[in-house]
Amino acid sequence: VFRRRHLVPALREGEQARVNLNGTLGYGSSFLEEAFGGLVRLEGFLAADLRRRLKIESDDQFLVQEIWSYIDEAVAEESPSQEGANPAHP
Amino acid sequence: VTLPTPLATATAVAVGCGASAWWDGSILDKIVTWTLVILGWLVVSYGHNRREHRKEVRASLVECTRDIRDIETKAHDYRLNTSGASPERKPMEMVLRSRLKGLGAALELLRTHDGIDASDALIALRQAVTLNDFESSSREKCAPDSIILYEISDAAHGLVSALENAFRSCFR
Numbered sequence: 683v684f685r686r687r688h689l690v691p692a693l694r695e696g697e698q699a700r701v702n703l704n705g706t707l708g709y710g711s712s713f714l715e716e717a718f719g720g721l722v723r724l725e726g727f728l729a730a731d732l733r734r735r736l737k738i739e740s741d742d743q744f745l746v747q748e749i750w751s752y753i754d755e756a757v758a759e760e761s762p763s764q765e766g767a768n769p770a771h772p
Numbered sequence: 773v774t775l776p777t778p779l780a781t782a783t784a785v786a787v788g789c790g791a792s793a794w795w796d797g798s799i800l801d802k803i804v805t806w807t808l809v810i811l812g813w814l815v816v817s818y819g820h821n822r823r824e825h826r827k828e829v830r831a832s833l834v835e836c837t838r839d840i841r842d843i844e845t846k847a848h849d850y851r852l853n854t855s856g857a858s859p860e861r862k863p864m865e866m867v868l869r870s871r872l873k874g875l876g877a878a879l880e881l882l883r884t885h886d887g888i889d890a891s892d893a894l895i896a897l898r899q900a901v902t903l904n905d906f907e908s909s910s911r912e913k914c915a916p917d918s919i920i921l922y923e924i925s926d927a928a929h930g931l932v933s934a935l936e937n938a939f940r941s942c943f944r
Contacts, residue, residue: 708873
């Protein structure tokens, strides 16, 4: 829900999207994988494009590291043909 | 009459000062003595500070290890005793997320201030505890011999070992 309602529209409409993860009691890895790994796996974004346009802010640097690992793992899971496919950003 | 020491005489002759008052043996003796005192103090003080620092880091590690074991126990309890339909699962999920966040903050301090880095092992523990069907309403209770429980314990041991190894390399 977070990915579809907030993350994807922000990335499709703007040049940059800033996600601030502070102010909560923490995040489950299942949520992070679904939200951020899903950008590549399900929404067709390219990792290089996300590295450029997605800014993840958190006091917990391990969290940021973990999120990028999900994005990178999702890229690794994608087939080579999809890796070069049409980026989701217009 | 003060007789110059052999060292003072040798130095004075070497620098060509002859019988200058500056190179009088007693002054040189004092300089040498105070230099040795200051150097000794610096060495002792450095050793003392390092031992104190080591003790502080060790105390933090003991605290973190206790947290890791507690998270492991709570994660087993969550997986064994609640399903996606259990009303008590939400508070347990909140506690697990919160405890993992607290552990992350403690390890971040150890990483930035003391050079103890176990980030990969921490992420592995977070994933073992909160990946897959964590927070899912369709989750089933785990069997006591479930691979998920094994993975949680394995990740907890991995993090404790990674912290110990990092500590040993820092204070070798």
